[in-house]
Amino acid sequence: MTMHRDVWVLLEAEDKKIKSSSVALIDEGRRLAVQLGGGLTAVFLGQTVEGMDHLVGTHGASNLYFIHDETLHQYAPELYERLLTQLLLGKKPYLVMAAATSLGSDLMPRVAAKLKAPLVSNCVEIRVGEDMKFIKPVQNGRLHATVVCKAPGTKMATVDPDVLTIAKEENQPKIAEVTEMRPDTEGDRLSIRVTGFLKADHRTIDISEAEIIVAIGRGVGSEENFKIIQEFADRIGAAIGGTRPAVDAGILPFERQIGQTGKAVSPKLIIMCGISGAMEFTKGIENARTKVAINMDRQSRVFKSVDLGIVDDLNRVIPQIIEHIDAMADEEKGQ
């Protein structure tokens, strides 16, 4: 049986819009499809999204399978699994990708098990060659493993949404050919029902999963000062992590230590308070996107690799920021 070298991407929507991670996934899919010499197809299960055919086509997918039914408006694991498996069994693409979101991370293993296809989760890079190579972080992000997929047939991958970026080049407007499917779901007896999503609690979330981190170092000084930092973190929904001295001083538990002997973190924003930027610490923040440091020593090494540096006493700066946030919140309430 011949295997098409086609790439498929699974799209997701939020607030009636295709998620930006899905748009970036189409761009990544196009890059891989070109290298594989195949076509690119997108698949979406859910509620109608206006202009989806245009968006998908412009980003490089020539086909869009749109599976819709009222029961699909909310993620239904068994139903999504059945419908996607049926479609993929018929079409036999070479590679199927989804973003490693909560939906992608739940659905793809289910489908892979049904298809008996290899799945590599949370990839940060996919390389086309004689065999497909999937690069993914292991050991809490300290190492990268290369998984070589030699198996014939469909290969599946979820991709870390944080590494997906929307291509900068201007694409020519195009419209994808849409195949609408209205499945018969009446006979489906569902044992799992997703009733909603709870926002992670920033105080208890694992720091390696946190999007915003306030990191504290020896410069915080005392548990008393730490209370102000906690107030600040609560205001901005940040998890608290820190350096080894903060852990050794008993201010933070070991699971909140960042660095060589702690955890590697990859937040969108990290605010470092009273941290000198020792190599053993900065190893753990290499994948943080925006780095801010507050340190009263202008010469501190921490300022060498930050996006914003504030040279001041954190016990002066943090209360001022809290005041500012509260004033803004009051203003908003008053409007």
Ligand SMILES: Cc1cc2nc3c(=O)[nH]c(=O)nc-3n(C[C@H](O)[C@H](O)[C@H](O)COP(=O)(O)OP(=O)(O)OC[C@H]3O[C@@H](n4cnc5c(N)ncnc54)[C@H](O)[C@@H]3O)c2cc1C
């Ligand atoms: C084998 C090994 C493994 C290690 N693993 C880790 C690890 O995983 N993680 C880790 O963090 N460390 C680790 N370390 C320790 C590391 O080498 C550093 O000692 C540590 O990171 C320094 O922590 P710090 O920045 O909090 O403290 P310091 O280096 O003492 O820095 C404190 C900073 O706070 C500033 N400051 C003081 N008061 C204020 C104030 N009021 N306002 C603003 N700024 C202020 C100072 O100017 C200073 O720059 C390891 C060391 C070894 C040898």
